[in-house]
Amino acid sequence: MKYSGRFVVSGTARGEAVCGKRPLNTLASFLNALVTHSEQGIIGDPNHDLFGTDVKGKILVVPTTIGSTTAGLVFLEAIRQGIAPQAVVVREIDTLLAAGAILSAVWFNRVMPVVEVADQTFWQTVRTGVQVALDPDAATVEVLG
Amino acid sequence: MELTAEERSWLSGEAGPILQKALETLVRYGEVFGARRLVPISSSHFVFPPGATSFPTIQEMLEGISAAGIKLKVPMTINPRPYEPGETSPAAEKLYGWREQAEKYLFDLGLTDSFTCTPYYGDNVPKEGEILGWAESSAVAYANSVIGARTNRNSAIIELCSALTGKTPEFGLLLDENRRGTVRVHLDLEEEPPYSLLGYLIGKKVGRKVPVLDQLPANESDLKDLGAAAAASGAVGLFHMLRVTPEARRLGEQVLADKYEELTITTQDLKNLEHELLKEKDPELIIIGCPHLSLSQLTRWAERLAGHKLAVNTWFITSPRVDREFRSTPLYRDLTATGAQIKHFCPLSYVQIPPNGSLRILTDSGKLCYYTRASYAPPEVCLAAMLGKGGTGR
Numbered sequence: 001m002k003y004s005g006r007f008v009v010s011g012t013a014r015g016e017a018v019c020g021k022r023p024l025n026t027l028a029s030f031l032n033a034l035v036t037h038s039e040q041g042i043i044g045d046p047n048h049d050l051f052g053t054d055v056k057g058k059i060l061v062v063p064t065t066i067g068s069t070t071a072g073l074v075f076l077e078a079i080r081q082g083i084a085p086q087a088v089v090v091r092e093i094d095t096l097l098a099a100g101a102i103l104s105a106v107w108f109n110r111v112m113p114v115v116e117v118a119d120q121t122f123w124q125t126v127r128t129g130v131q132v133a134l135d136p137d138a139a140t141v142e143v144l145g
Numbered sequence: 146m147e148l149t150a151e152e153r154s155w156l157s158g159e160a161g162p163i164l165q166k167a168l169e170t171l172v173r174y175g176e177v178f179g180a181r182r183l184v185p186i187s188s189s190h191f192v193f194p195p196g197a198t199s200f201p202t203i204q205e206m207l208e209g210i211s212a213a214g215i216k217l218k219v220p221m222t223i224n225p226r227p228y229e230p231g232e233t234s235p236a237a238e239k240l241y242g243w244r245e246q247a248e249k250y251l252f253d254l255g256l257t258d259s260f261t262c263t264p265y266y267g268d269n270v271p272k273e274g275e276i277l278g279w280a281e282s283s284a285v286a287y288a289n290s291v292i293g294a295r296t297n298r299n300s301a302i303i304e305l306c307s308a309l310t311g312k313t314p315e316f317g318l319l320l321d322e323n324r325r326g327t328v329r330v331h332l333d334l335e336e337e338p339p340y341s342l343l344g345y346l347i348g349k350k351v352g353r354k355v356p357v358l359d360q361l362p363a364n365e366s367d368l369k370d371l372g373a374a375a376a377a378s379g380a381v382g383l384f385h386m387l388r389v390t391p392e393a394r395r396l397g398e399q400v401l402a403d404k405y406e407e408l409t410i411t412t413q414d415l416k417n418l419e420h421e422l423l424k425e426k427d428p429e430l431i432i433i434g435c436p437h438l439s440l441s442q443l444t445r446w447a448e449r450l451a452g453h454k455l456a457v458n459t460w461f462i463t464s465p466r467v468d469r470e471f472r473s474t475p476l477y478r479d480l481t482a483t484g485a486q487i488k489h490f491c492p493l494s495y496v497q498i499p500p501n502g503s504l505r506i507l508t509d510s511g512k513l514c515y516y517t518r519a520s521y522a523p524p525e526v527c528l529a530a531m532l533g534k535g536g537t538g539r
Contacts, residue, residue: 008177023352023380028516034199035240035497066352066380068516069192069280072300077202094353094380095317098177099300106170107206 002140003122005089009101010136011113013059013087017132017143020050020062026071026096030078041083059132060085065097075100079112087113087134089141091123117141146172146314147182155310163213167306174303175314184276184315188269189221189308192280193301194494195251196244197227203302204243210309211250218311221304222257222264224281225437225464227494236499254308260489261464263369263437265292268466273391276319278307282382283436283512286372289383291365293391295319298382318383324392325402326357326385331409337362338415339523344371345511346418348379350408357393357401358386366439373436374511422514422521428507431527432519434462435492435510440470443487447476449528450483456533457507459485462492485531493517 025045032044041056050062065071075097078084088097093116101114113134117123122141126132131144148156156172158165171183193203226244228237252258259268262281265288271277273293279285280299288294297317299307307313317323328351332338340363347356356375363371363386375381385393385400393400433446443463461480463471468487471477481487492510496502496517506519507530514521522530 031497037199064353067282067377069282069285069298069304070301073193073200073203073302076302077200080202093177095174095178095298095303096300098174099303102170102173102177103300103302106166106173108202 001125002138002142003117003119004139005115005117005141007136007139008093008098008114008116009105009111011087011111011134012136013113013134015057015059015086015132017061017126017128017130018050018053018055018058018085019126019128020048020060022048023064023066024048024050024062025067026065026074026100027068030074030083033083034074034077034081038083041078041085055085056083057086059087059089059134061089061126061132064090064092064094066094069096071096072099072103075112076103079104079110080108084112087115089115089117089132091117115141146176146180148172152183152312161213161215163210163215164309167309170303170306171310171312171314175316178314178316180314180316182315183312184319185311186219186278186307186313187271187275188219188277188279189217189304190264190269190277190279190281190284191221191223191251191256191304194224194227194241194491195247196241198240198242204247206302207247207250211253215254215309217255217308219308220257220269221255221308222259222261222269223251224262225260225489225491228490228498229488234498240498259464259466261437261466262491263287263439263464266437266439266464266467268464276313278304278313280304282376283369283373285382286376286384287369289318290372290385290390291368298380324355324383326400327354327402327405328356329401329405329407330356330358331407332359332361333409333411335412339509340367340371341374341509341511342415342419342521342523343410344374345378345422345515346410346414347371347384348375348377348381351379351381353380353382354406356381356384358384360386360388363389364441366442369436369439370510374515377512377515419521419523424518425505425507425520427505428457428520428530429505430507431457431459431531432462432492432506432508432510432513433460433527435508435513437467438463440467443467443471443480444474444476447480450485450531451476451479453483453532455484455531457531459531460488461485462488462490465489
């Protein structure tokens, strides 16, 4: 099933979805992995339902991102250290996630696609473990099951 | 987005690769949120503690920007350091080993020597209606809500792009229509609440909406603490308090949008949250001042503690500038004679440095509690704990 999406940063991606119910606090999520120079992107925020989950290379699916305004830099660093998700799908884009993905694309030519999907059916359908594909030309996010 | 001739020339690279990338960043960032133009800003405020060795990317960027020999187009202040430069340790140097070099890069660009999350206390003071390109969520909340200036919740590095170009994209909280309240928060309270606790609960409940609160006898420092907690537990960049904050005073009930949600907070809700946030009742260290204390807050603490010897190691944290002002008053001696110390660093960064994170910390800051293992207690309870009255026992 394909759902229309608005690409904040364009790029193709295909991989396993990791779905969080709550908004992601970016600093709290990635600080520990960055400080310990981890090779995994394990979510370090004990307040979040993805706590302990490795999101490296996955399609991270969360409602939105929140918290400290350092977040754009945290995402940028996670992308450059290779521990970031392959792509992020949100219900509502915020200034901090947009900043991180745009900074990475503009200053370092490293693309982590970010797409905003409003369709309620997508959010009811998508589950951790399913394959998801992003197609920026068609402006869609496909849930492959 | 409609760009001026100068902006187009920067975007095409005529002013060099740094300005090109900075402007492209702002244009793409603005386009995501429907900005139709870039607008001039009067200042910027930089959020990230420079020199963190876990963040080589920002070091690389600052090195490149500094090497290009360009200067910031508007004043830019900076958040506090992660530790006092005179009180370093091997662990601090491991985590922030590039601090001096990073600061030098920033000073070369024209950074204002400030080192505080409360730049509005003298280092970088916006006026009502001014447009800013600030980061630091607590400072954004204060500038928008208490001063009536206008800034989005900009990310780290976006604020630097804004300072390099003197511009920010016009969207979000810069526009009248997005500054009106979208949640009416009724306060059904038996007494004046601890403002940081109230802010924590509001942030949790409203996320990134614009809350409009009932009037409370809050001063500007109270509103600072409320906004900082709401910006941490949620993503509040602007709040209004009826008859108190500038836009609510000017617009009255019209400060609310045509459509808004309603929500009520009671004394019991606050008590429940307070119970949840008090994880430790026997502190080794009490930290007051996240965000940094105002001069009136330092004065108030000094008045209450004068003549006592503190039973627990206690730090009051403020900006270097406010500290200098406080030192010129007689209360400075009263406060330091209690054994309390006045510091200037960022407690959030400080507790990341081992072994500080394992200290049993008590604070009256909802923000510090949110991001660390520190326990929260209202100022009265922290006061009792300082005096060894075991006020934090349940």
